Amino acid sequence: MSNVVDHLGHGLEPIKLEPHRIRPSHRHANPSAPWPWLDTGDVVDQVQLDKTLALVPQPCSHIDCECWAGCPHSQFPNWTKLQVMRSKIWDAIHIYDSATACTIHRCDMDTTSGQFSDAGPLPALEGHDGESWRAIINDLTQRPTNVTLRALFVEHMSGPVLQMLGAKSKIEPFFFSSSLNWIPSRFQEDIWEDAGDHVTITLPFIKAMSETEFTRRATVVEDTDFRSMAAKSGTLLGSQRNDTEAPFLIYSISTVLALDLLSVHLVRNIKGSTLISYHPSLSIPTTTAPFLHGRVRFASQSAHWKKIFRTSPDPTLVLLCLIWHVVYSWDEALESLYDHILYLEDVFMSKARMPLARELHIMRAHHQRYASLLDDFVKSIHFLRSAPTPFMTQKNFDRDHCLSLSSLYG
Template sequence: MGILDEFYANNDTLRVPNPSHRHAAPSAPWPWVDLGDEFDRGLLDSELPPVPPLCDHTLCGGSCWKNYPESRFPNWTEHQVEKCDIQRIIKKRDPCRLHVVDVDKEGIFTIPLENGVMEVTQKNIEQSWKAFVANERPPDLRVRAVFIEDLSGPVLQMLGAKFNIEPFFWSSSLNWIPTRFQEDPQAGKGDHITICLTFLRATLPSDFPQNPTPSIISTKPSTLSRMMIDTQAPLPLSTGHLLVLDFLSVHMIRNSKGSTIISYHPSLALPTTKAHDLHQRIELAGRSVYWQKMFQISSDPTFVMLIFLWHAMYAWDEAMENLYTHICNLETRVIETNEMRTTNELHVIRAHQLHYHELLENFRKSVEFVMKYPNPTYDNASEQERKLTKDLLERECNQLLAGINRLEMSRKLQDKRLKNVMNLVFSSVNLDDSRRMQRMTEAAVRDSSGIDLTVSTASLTISSFVAAVFGMNVKEISEDTQGTLPHYIVAAAGMTIATVWIIMAYQCQHFLDADYGFLMRLLWPILFILKLFGNEKLGKAKNDKKVARGGSGDIEMQERPSFYPSRDRAASAP
């Protein structure tokens, strides 16, 4: 197990939860009730209306928010609220900070309150609820954006009860489930739209929260080849960055009397987008000349929602730039080293690339969703104003879609380059294997030539001997012949010696370092002895020369014996 594997194994918070898409939207008729779960008989036997009447929050004594979500959505029972993780947040009583930015009818972005921050603590819960109920806003306010930092139970329940927010928004946000849906559309009055989107961003190891376990900063990119392929976990790059998943969760209440945007920000051990960071970026967008002109032309608050999507676009583009640099580094390493283990890293990156394709598709669908569902409050507007707003919205959505298409093309190109690098690795390995096999084959052929002859000779020796014995014309076997057994032995020994002599003459080039003709190789015993003595004398001469050079330096190296075979002498011979 590598350092990164151990780091992930000991830190489950670094792994983004796998989304349960069946629980993503209100169109699912059984929220967070799986096939094996039991039904709540109390809900089925209840005589209360499925849709409770709206509460004015003045006579309920606060029960509407304290019992949320069941008070507004009775089909969300205690078991379902517990299963979807909302109950865990409801029990949380830590301080929660709300960062606020307002956009007036002139398109001017302003910061209300003190530094645009409202803090809800255990001590001021009742005062906070009264502030939510009063909902005091400037008369010329177009939209108010609220960014939630460290979501607590009271804030979740207060916002949910005040704006009648579908619990699917909270459950999808807490469980990182990509979704998009419209609810409660009312012509001329408004609607609710929700966009939950997982996107990619590049970050540095130093941006991770402090952790007592081994730091990811010490992790080398090579550890990637030993890590489990988990597309929900951070992807380390050779650039020193990590590609992590981030989450954009926005719920917008479009209303003719003033719209509200609620942005949830997860609290994980990951460098996700913080509430105060996105709050500042949205405020900075209000200084853009391009967007200011658009806000002055159209009063549709949906354009503010597009700025949130542009934040995801920026993050995607930065991440793909870092991934491109990492792939270039991998290509260089493969060309220089031809390491087979590099393919493991390539497989990991390709697995993440496939996951990125899914994320980009969700991004595309989110933009198309905004373009598909225009603001219902414009049903009462003039035809010219509706057309102008529609054209502007389509233009800006098409700009985002063009950026998504560019990101997808870049992803496909990088995937092809990864495949090309993998083919290069396999080709290099195959070439190396072919060279090794060629050398092994040559050695085997060289060594087997003598072995084959020996095996063939040995296999025929017994049969040849038996045939020779019974076919000998010697008087010990056939009395009417002149030959004797000693005569046969002398003839057989002579033929055997001659055969071995000739075979050795053919094979002697393997133990003699010179290239002799066949007639010279017939003298192989003499050449072999001369080679042995020649090597001894040559070694002695070299030693004498070293000693002489260490002394006066006037003694020249002795010449090699004239009988020592020399390639130079052979080359100079006619």
């Protein structure tokens, strides 16, 4: 790519688009948008406009079928090929690491004991045959009678598994597009009074980890080799880029603040609920499926949370348990940032050097970015408060034996 020239005649290096960086497009976040993944300059597909068939297909019985193969277009015909490609769903379906097996880590919530049990993994789901499709069908329809919720933590999600989960649970494509693009989103859909609904939470957040761990787990050399970058400039001070989407090194305590993602689709159903947790396969060290799977099981060993799970059958409580992981991550990250600010202020007062001014400016930019992410966090909590589970009514349960959600939210 050739260089461009600015208005002063200076040669400018072209902007390098780094594939591992996250650039969320907020206008494409929710299914309430009338034109999913279409921008103002796009031409509407004329073939789609000329169709006379019903745009909403009849529900499939999933008996000896392969309806999953055409997802998402087969279930949501308004998602044309252009939109599926632009949303990155096409890439996720057709261009993925087939050498790495997709594993679904499962755990079940037993409301009689308040305990989460390990239901075992669904290993190596390549999804190219009927056997994998039948395995997912059976997993989402057949479970012990005492299990009110099954949580699925998907590791290295393959294209066919994405299509199968979407087809069986009839998941709105916005869940996958928001997850793949790290777009903060929250929406409730498919509401059936006294029966259930679907709830999606896609929530980017900041996580702190040691520099050693981050460098070990990350695979992008140019962004993780902080010490080499510092060696070229002679100091770490003022050597970082002012890029709030990139990892931020807090060198005073050898800690890295990096973007992470909580992406959950919860099917709340009075006959049995399902939680699907998506985990990105990127070059940055995000929260893994086995880690979150273990944390949820560990939470049920708490006397406090076990009592909550045993008292109420509301599956939203499990989603709240996952949100606690985000709360802890934010607390650790901001604690690290505060320690670094104190360090810089001490150095600034003793040594008036210009690189410090730049460093504080970069930190302020990251701080503003973190504030916007926390705003989305608050919006997600408010959203959950305003989207009660449809079947948690007096008609279905004796209120004397149900724990009110409002008391949990304080």
